[in-house]
Amino acid sequence: LAQRPRAPRASSQRIYMDSDPWVEYSGSSVEGGASSFSRIRLFYSKASSSSYVSVSYDGAAPVRRSLNPGQTLQILDLSSNSPVKKIRLSFSAHDPIHLYGVSFDQPEGAYVDNISVRGFSGLYFSRIPEWNIRGFQQAMDYDLVILQYGENVSNPKITDYSFYHRGMNQTLAHLKAALPGVPILMISAHDRSIKRGTEYVTSPDIPYLVNTQAQIAEDNDAAFWNLLEAMGGLNSMRNWVHASPSLASKDFTHFNRAGANKIADMLFDILKEGQ
Numbered sequence: 001l002a003q004r005p006r007a008p009r010a011s012s013q014r015i016y017m018d019s020d021p022w023v024e025y026s027g028s029s030v031e032g033g034a035s036s037f038s039r040i041r042l043f044y045s046k047a048s049s050s051s052y053v054s055v056s057y058d059g060a061a062p063v064r065r066s067l068n069p070g071q072t073l074q075i076l077d078l079s080s081n082s083p084v085k086k087i088r089l090s091f092s093a094h095d096p097i098h099l100y101g102v103s104f105d106q107p108e109g110a111y112v113d114n115i116s117v118r119g120f121s122g123l124y125f126s127r128i129p130e131w132n133i134r135g136f137q138q139a140m141d142y143d144l145v146i147l148q149y150g151e152n153v154s155n156p157k158i159t160d161y162s163f164y165h166r167g168m169n170q171t172l173a174h175l176k177a178a179l180p181g182v183p184i185l186m187i188s189a190h191d192r193s194i195k196r197g198t199e200y201v202t203s204p205d206i207p208y209l210v211n212t213q214a215q216i217a218e219d220n221d222a223a224f225w226n227l228l229e230a231m232g233g234l235n236s237m238r239n240w241v242h243a244s245p246s247l248a249s250k251d252f253t254h255f256n257r258a259g260a261n262k263i264a265d266m267l268f269d270i271l272k273e274g275q
Contacts, residue, residue, distance in 0.1 A: 022090035025102065034104060036083035042076040043100040043139070045132075051095050053078075056088040067097065073135030078102075103140075113140065122149025123167040126174040133178035142182055145175060147222075150189035150213055151253070156203045161212040168213075172220040184222040187267070188213045191228050191237040193252035200241075200252050202234045230266055 027035040042053065044067060051067040057080050068074045078087070091097070105111045113136075136142075153164055172184065188210045193200035210228050217224035232239060240247040240259055247259030255263060 018093060020090050020093050022088060023102075024086065024088040025104070027085045036085050037087060037104045038079065038083045039104065039106055040078040040080070040084075040087060041103045041139075042078055042089070043073060043103070043136070044076070044097055045071060045073050045100070046096065046098040047074065048095065048097075051097050052092070054090045056090075057084045058086050062088070062090065072131055073100070073139070075139055111140075113142075119152050120149065121153045121164070121167075122147055122171055123164070125171045130174070130178040133175070137179050137182070142179065145179060145182055145184045146187060147171075147184065148187040148227075150209055151192060154189060154192055154203060154205055154209055156194055156205055158205045159208050161205075161209050164209070165212050165216055168216045169219060172216070172222065176220070184220070185225065186213055186217040186222050187225045188227045190231055190255075190263075191234065191240075193235070193237045193241075195252075200235075200238045202237070207234070225267070225270060227263070231263075 025037070027033070027037065029035055047067040047069050049069045051069065052064050053067060053076070054062040054064050055078055056062040065076060065078070067076060078089075087102075089102070091099070149168075150164070153161070175184065189206060192203045192206060194203045206228060210226060214224050214226070216222075228234075228236075231237075237248060237252050240255070241250060241252055245258055246256060247262055248255050
């Protein structure tokens with residue numbers, strides 16, 4: 001939300017606001033961005049017969065649009081007659097609807113919906129109701145699910161990742177039930193270094209974690225890409241950090257933009273080979 005509450009009253013489930021929340025999206029001229037929006041869709045649920053969203057295009061006076069009541073995923077097409085560079089949405093502070101986001105995709109092209117949650121292990125997708133995932137599948141028609149998790153459960157002291165094996169089997173079972181027929185690709189944990197003396201070496205648990213992920217993929221008939229191997233195997237992260245230009249941060253764990261682009265190119269080549 002773009003506007004912070006003046007006097008929030010927190011509960012275990014919601015934060016109540018005494019001012020109408022709003023969000024604004026603007027086009028971007030950066031490489032890979034969209035300078036304007038043609039197809040605009042709002043995804044929501046739990047609306048009532050009186051629910052609405054106020055929509056302003058390019059700073060014009062807002063127009064109120066009614067939302068469809070219902071417990072399942074609903075979609076409101078907010079596309080304008082011509083492309084817009086900015087759209088602002090505002091909602092009633094007293095209407096506890098569930099808002100999932102706005103898409104600006106086009107009927108053609110390749111798109112990625114990225115569920116990027118800091119510190120997420122991939123173990124709790126079952127908390128997303130199956131009907132919700134199915135609703136997005138009907139709207140988005142996903143061709144592939146890519147799971148790239150694991151690094152956040154990495155611990156140098158662990159050699160038995162059976163708990164992760166069990167949890168991810170449940171995750172994949174849930175996704176396969178909600179997205180029948182959609183292929184799944186699992187990407188392994190990458191190399192991560194810890195400091196031993198004056199040297200940075202692979203965290204000793206990484207091979208165990210990667211082997212566990214390979215077994216998870218096999219158990220669930222999912223494709224598997226060994227990113228640890230693809231980036232050079234054990235002790236390869238220090239090579240990525242010291243590359244010129246550098247491909248990873250000096251925490252010897254995270255890729256920088258150049259490294260992420262390199263990984264993306266490698267993955268794209270893998271996907272093309274599988275066509």
